[in-house]
Structures are given as C-alpha cells and as structure tokens.
Amino acid sequence: MLLSLVRPPDDETPDEFRLDLFLPALPQSVPAVRHLLRDLLAALGLEPDTACLLLTELLSNAVRLGGFPAVxxxxxAKVVRITVADHVPGAVAVRRADPDDTSGRGLFLVEALADAWGVTDIGTYGKAIWATAAAVPVAA
Structure with a gap:
C-alpha cells in the first residue's frame, strides 16, 4: 500500500483528508484499512465507529469478489465519505437475510447506518459503492 502524505504547517491542524488506496483482495486488507481510518478519525477527535463499520461492510464485499478493490x-465539510470500487459490474440490492444466514447483511447495515449511500456504475470496469456519515466529535 502506497500513500502520499502532505503535512500541514506545524501551527495548523488538518480537518480534512483524502486517501486513495489500491488493495489486494485479501481478508487482512479489511482490518488494515479499518485501523487506518479509525486512527485518522481518532487523531482528529472524531467518533470512528460508524465510518469504520461502513468501511468494513463495503470493503469486505469487494474483497470477497476478488480482484484489487480501490478505496x-x-x-x-464534516462528512466522512467512503467509496469502494470493485471490478464486478452489475446491480447491487439490499438483501434481507434470514435469521439463520451467516452472511448477507452488509448492505442492510450500510443502508441503516449511512446518512446516504449509493452505487456508481463504472461500466466494464465495475462499480463503486459509496456511503457517507457525519463526522461527529468524540464526547468528552
């Protein structure tokens, strides 16, 4: 994973960021990126839980499909936006899993937790699923 970092002057605290990551479709990619997002948000004094759950659900689906997901x-503007692109074109639907199912709840959780979410078709290159959540300060 290669990141380019721009550091603000010492007297400024950044309140915005953007990271573009291209990952192998390996199960360990999910916790690695989740920890990165958690650390970034925590360093800014923002609650990381909702954003990290959204990331986990979206990236887990992309890793399961194989290829090299882009995150x-x-x-x-006080909004966290997570976008995960994969190489598999096609429609995405929220599924209502049965109580005994061991998977199939990811987009249901995304729909329930995100302030907004959607899918952008990128043609033969696949699709990008995005979700947003308010960046809420950690309660003191």
Whole structure:
C-alpha cells in the first residue's frame, strides 16, 4: 500500500483528508484499512465507529469478489465519505437475510447506518459503492 502524505504547517491542524488506496483482495486488507481510518478519525477527535463499520461492510464485499478493490476515504465539510470500487459490474440490492444466514447483511447495515449511500456504475470496469456519515466529535 502506497500513500502520499502532505503535512500541514506545524501551527495548523488538518480537518480534512483524502486517501486513495489500491488493495489486494485479501481478508487482512479489511482490518488494515479499518485501523487506518479509525486512527485518522481518532487523531482528529472524531467518533470512528460508524465510518469504520461502513468501511468494513463495503470493503469486505469487494474483497470477497476478488480482484484489487480501490478505496477512497475522505473527510470534507464534516462528512466522512467512503467509496469502494470493485471490478464486478452489475446491480447491487439490499438483501434481507434470514435469521439463520451467516452472511448477507452488509448492505442492510450500510443502508441503516449511512446518512446516504449509493452505487456508481463504472461500466466494464465495475462499480463503486459509496456511503457517507457525519463526522461527529468524540464526547468528552
């Protein structure tokens, strides 16, 4: 994973960021990126739980499909936006899993937790699923 970092002057605290990541479709990619997002948000004094859950669900689906998912993590105007692109074209639908199912709840959770979410078709290159959540300060 290669990141380019721009450091603000010492007297400024950044309140926005954007990271573009291109990952192998390996199960360990999910916790690695989740920890990165959690650390970024915590360093800014923001609650990381909702954003990290959204990331986990979206990236887990992409890793399961194989290929090399592309992830964009953004904080702009007090909104966290997570975008995960994969190489598999096609429609995405929220599924209502049965109580005994061991999977199939990811987009249901995304729909329930995100302030907004959607899918952008990128043609033969696949699709990008995005979700947003308010960047809420950690309660003191």
């Amino acid at each position: 964009t993590l953004e904080l702009r």
